[in-house]
């Protein structure tokens with residue numbers, strides 16, 4: 444395989460200037476210099492097509508970050524681009540409402556089990572935060588039980604270690620529980636009787652929802668359509684204690700299945716948030732839900748200048764049918780499984796299973812890294828990232844595969860992992876540390892303090 448240390452002269456030049464005027468030089472911590480080996484990795488991308496991106500020094504990469512997940516069809520998809528360009532020619536933001544609001548709402552109602560009504564936002568956090576407000580308005584309660592990552596707003600970030608500037612009362616109102624751990628949720632309800640407004644959670648991230656049945660399916664682990672998964676039990680518990688259930692499907696939506704994880708596992712929540720894949724990266728988010736609850740938005744304030752902006756809606760109007768017609772979730776599962784199996788076989792062939800395991804559902808996998816005293820997790824991750832960059836792969840532990848990641852791309856990636864694991868094996872077996880081979884600064888987690896739930900995912904934000 445051809446090796447190529449990326450030339451990053453233009454990246455470095457831009458960053459040197461940006462850091463003078465832009466705090467941390469970035470708009471999103473997950474795209475900033477702490478997440479990619481600083482000194483070795485590129486810092487600025489210029490363009491993308493399909494599964495590939497080019498940086499400002501014209502290095503080309505097979506991309507597994509895909510803008511942090513939204514690009515489910517790939518960069519610069521021709522149908523999305525056509526729809527957005529056509530809309531741009533007609534106008535993007537208007538003085539009255541636009542028919543696209545209705546068109547996309549109807550498409551969501553058609554494919555998402557929990558969607559009886561919809562409203563739109565721009566960021567994922569708009570949708571999760573209005574979900575919390577709706578539940579508070581419906582229940583007249585203030586507390587939140589949450590599991591997973593839900594965005595930048597006060598109510599969520601209060602309980603992380605990046606909570607400077609957030610009034611302290613917020614961390615008293617939000618309480619995290621652990622995935623597949625019903626007791627951890629019930630403890631919250633018992634500690635705060637009649638006070639919890641909402642249970643908000645990613646229905647699936649890395650782990651599969653545990654089966655709580657007594658017999659057969661317990662042995663085979665939880666299968667799709669099992670009626671007693673963790674998700675079913677959470678739904679029963681939320682109802683029992685009078686809280687609304689919201690699924691945060693900002694990543695799982697349109698990826699695990701056209702109708703989201705709720706369709707796959709057969710659990711219909713009261714409210715759902717979508718973003719990312721809904722419009723293939725043209726900013727749009729949505730909250731959908733049962734009419735009885737969504738109706739409170741008649742008088743609960745969720746209103747802003749770019750609500751109903753037509754570019755994201757024009758993209759979603761084409762993106763949702765394309766995901767359906769091409770069976771994009773089917774493709775993600777197929778090639779994702781080849782990737783997952785290939786990486787795990789390679790880790791096994793190299794005797795590295797104590798250190799590396801590709802985990803998660805095929806459409807959303809992550810390389811779990813377990814270091815030790817000699818080689819900690821972050822050094823191992825940095826080393827793998829660096830060596831994949833050398834092989835033309837842009838990677839930060841998770842694999843946000845898209846419709847544009849074809850079999851040949853996956854096979855190339857497995858070959859690259861094979862070479863990198865071979866190098867790692869030699870270092871580890873000789874009792875050496877990869878730290879000294881990192882040609883820049885080691886990567887750092889965005890958050891250090893997070894809930895236990897799927898901390899791989901959250902730390903890799």
Ligand SMILES: Cc1ncc(COP(=O)(O)O)c(C=O)c1O
Pocket residue numbers: 511565566567568569571591592593594595645691692693694718
């Ligand atoms: C599950 C989940 N919820 C909410 C969000 C927040 O979305 P945004 O960053 O678009 O506000 C994210 C972002 O990564 C996410 O992964």
